[in-house]
Amino acid sequence: MRKKFVSGILGILVALFIGAVVMLVQGYDPIATYGALFSYSLGGLYPLSTTLRNSVPLILTGLSASIAFASGPVNLGQPGQFLIGALFATVGGLYIHLPAVLEIPVLILLALIGGALWSGVAAMMRKWFSMDEFITTLMLNIIADFFTYWAISYPFFDQTAYSPMTPQIDKAGWLPEFGNFNTNVIVMVIAFVVVWFIFSRMTAGYEWRLTGQNSIFARLGGCNIDKNYVTVMLLTGALAGLAGGLIVMAGPHRFIKDLGANYAWNGVMIAMVANNGLVGTVLYGLFFSSLQSGALGMELITAVPSEFISVLQAVIVLVIVAGRGLLDIWLDRSLVKRKARERAI
Amino acid sequence: METIIEMKDIVKVFPPNVVALDDVTTDFRKGEIHAIVGENGAGKSTLMKVLYGLEPRNDGKILYRGQFVHFKDPGEAIAAGIGMVHQEILLIQEYTIWQNIVLGIEPAGFLGTLNQAQAQRNVQAKIDEFKFNLNADDLVKDISVAAKQKVEILKLLYRNVEVLILDEPTAVLTPQEIPQLFTELKRLRDSGKTILFISHHLDEVLDISDRITVMRKGKKIATVDASETNKEDLARMMVGRDVLFLSAREEKRPGPVVFSIENLSYIDGNQHKRLEGLNLQVHSGEIVGVAGVEGNGQLELVNCIMGLSQPATGHMAVNGKELTRAEILERRKFISFVSQDRSKMGASVKASITDNTMMTHHRLNPRFTHWKGFLLDYKYSRQFTHEIEEQFGVSMGSMDAPFKSLSGGNQQKVILGRELLLDTPFLLLDQPTRGLDVGSIEYVHEVILKMRSQDRAILLISADLEELFRISDRIVVMHRGKIVADLPIEKTNVEQVGYLMLEGKDKEDAKEVR
DSSP: OHHHHHHHHHHHHHHHHHHHHHHHHTTOOHHHHHHHHHHTTTSSHHHHHHHHHHHHHHHHHHHHHHHHHHHSOOOOOHHHHHHHHHHHHHHHHHHOOOOHHHHHHHHHHHHHHHHHHHHHHHHHHHHHHOOOHHHHHHHHHHHHHHHHHHHHHTTTOOTTOSSSBOOOOOGGGSOOEETTEETHHHHHHHHHHHHHHHHHHBHHHHHHHHHHHOHHHHHHTTOOHHHHHHHHHHHHHHHHHHHHHHHHHHTTSSOBTTOSTTHHHHHHHHHHHTTTOHHHHHHHHHHHHHHHHHHHHHHHHSSOOTTHHHHHHHHHHHHHHHHHHHHHHHHHHHHHHHHHHHHHO | OOEEEEEEEEEEEETTTEEEEEEEEEEEETTOEEEEEOOTTSSHHHHHHHHHTSSOOSEEEEEETTEEOOOSSHHHHHHHTEEEEOSSOOOOTTSBHHHHHHTTSOOBOGGGOBOHHHHHHHHHHHHHHTTOOOOTTSBGGGSOHHHHHHHHHHHHHHTTOSEEEEESGGGGSOTTHHHHHHHHHHHHHHTTOEEEEEEOOHHHHHHHOSEEEEEETTEEEEEEEGGGOOHHHHHHHHHSSOOOOSOOOOOOOOOSEEEEEEEEEEEOTTSOEEEEEEEEEEETTEEEEEEOOTTSSHHHHHHHHHTSSOOSEEEEEETTEEOTTOOHHHHHTTEEEEOSOIIIIIOOTTSBHHHHHTTTHHHHOGGGEEGGGTEEOHHHHHHHHHHHHHHTTOOOSOTTSBGGGSOHHHHHHHHHHHHHTTOOSEEEEESTTTTOOHHHHHHHHHHHHHHHHTTOEEEEEOSOHHHHHHHOSEEEEEETTEEEEEEEGGGOOHHHHHHHHHHSSOOGGGSSOO
């Protein structure tokens, strides 16, 4: 745990340094730039609350990817599951009218079901036709993309709008805000606690983990691998769907075109950086969100374009993932050297 | 005779801390056959791979013809004149012999085209020079294993190698083919080549070599002249103590039948029959050993028993309970299983030791869970791990450390502990001592015998005849997917079983026993 923490911090520092070099080469002032970046993402209540709120879709899709990858299934369908979850919550919010205490849980449930349904299609294709989820989830992303585009252009189109979008959902389904703090963070924290508990403390999570590490061992040990596969697919789909639903309920309160942006792919990237660890996913999710939130402020104050953040993110991913392998190799090598020296004397 | 290779103070450590070669110093002379003997894992192959440039060394020096050398890869070693023939045959089946041999150093003709006629002629000349009795135009897939091995040797001779390393060359040969190989190796030696010969068959080694280096646990024990030693001395040096060829069992009458298979057959995905009409019974308090050359159906038998493969015909039962098509979890109520490959089937090396000990127990023993099996009781599983640690003498740092941090012997103890504490009537042990050091092997044998005295039924699959004769009550021999013999231990001997393993039938004169 401590080793992971150290290697993560080191990786980020090295990446920031590389970013600084890139800026220097281009003639920007790195210190002023980073100053602007972090003061607009962490410096004060308002920036902090923006960072927190934007971290929710990153963390939830990241958790979805982490749990899937750590348990075996290569679920790469977060973008599609995200969109279907968002669509389910939106349609629910358009036609179901309840008091807020009921409306919000119902919409959340719909988002979970929508995501699970979409990953469930991939799970069934694997079960019945032995199609690899690695391919089917990617294909289903494209279908979800165009299906939701159609849905907001025709059946659920807001007649008063000029571009594809739905009308606003029932106000009872809007997540309450306290000042600038959006309660989507609370939903995310609850979701994290639940999946962490399942994954780390329950029998099912134990079997998922062991199956992800060595499926033949788990199978010989009596775990029901097929059933676990389906459960993991449904759960991770539901998490991605929840991310989509919360976007609608916290943000524009309607399904607009390009709602998903890059949240889900960023989530997959965060899972990789965190090496599929759940706590790591949350921490890296917060960090990446702070970069993205600070990007606009950085552009405002300095001449550095906000696209620079994409470069920085990519550098961070590469440095941390490569560094993790390197650290192990170094540790091994130094152990071997010490041992060899002992023997040679 | 002049020394051609000197290896000085060679140290090789495999990460994280397995010392494979511990300060090994030895020398090889020009024009000798030099055998390197030792048990599995003694470091014989590693020493040769270090010499050949396949494994980098961590310390030490190598002198070749009086010069310090450091081969970075096998290509450099071959160019310098040292070549190795591996256990597995690495030839292109669809090519002819000469095509395989010139591969990589083809004689080029006009515009870099392959001069086929010349290549073919060159290869045939080499074959005739060493009297190898091969036809350069034959396709490799059409020739015997022994001939393929000759092609491998020729490949090196064609590259003008002076030192030939052979890694257990007789392992793939039938008993009839071995003398022929030896004649050829002796001829090579007489023509001035140096041959380094890895083996653990002492009879062979005494037959063919001029000098013998004995290794044990990564250390060189001695280098002796073959004419001045004998089998017993070599065995003592290899194992580090007098080797008891005696049985370790106490007399015990077996009880009722616990495990039985009837007419079991298995057909693999390519429609090959891998198991054919197996009948086998194991009684309580009995150890039945399964002997056979690897690849004669043992793996398929294990898979059918454990439920990884579905048999085509036949039945299997434990204590009268029909398990032929049962779910794996159902089987595990009756069967404990120790696999031959710890990291592939026996454990998750990345997971913690505790995560590994609770496998299967977490489903079968309600003490490991709460809430009707949904919530794990980590406190209890840690207590259970501690119990295994005490009862089986495992030395572990922390039970939360990853499984791979344990040594091989301790890993096997943890797996044995987990499986034996399942308390099942039947134990399936697939090469439970593979890759372990001598001390651990003895410990595992003790545990198996203890299980026998507790009236468990035990099926022990092993490639090691000595092990089988040491602890089994009965030996069945598998050959090409069939059980060709079922013999009480008192009525057979190593020679008979060895012959059955290779030929699948009894030698006429071996039937009268001792």
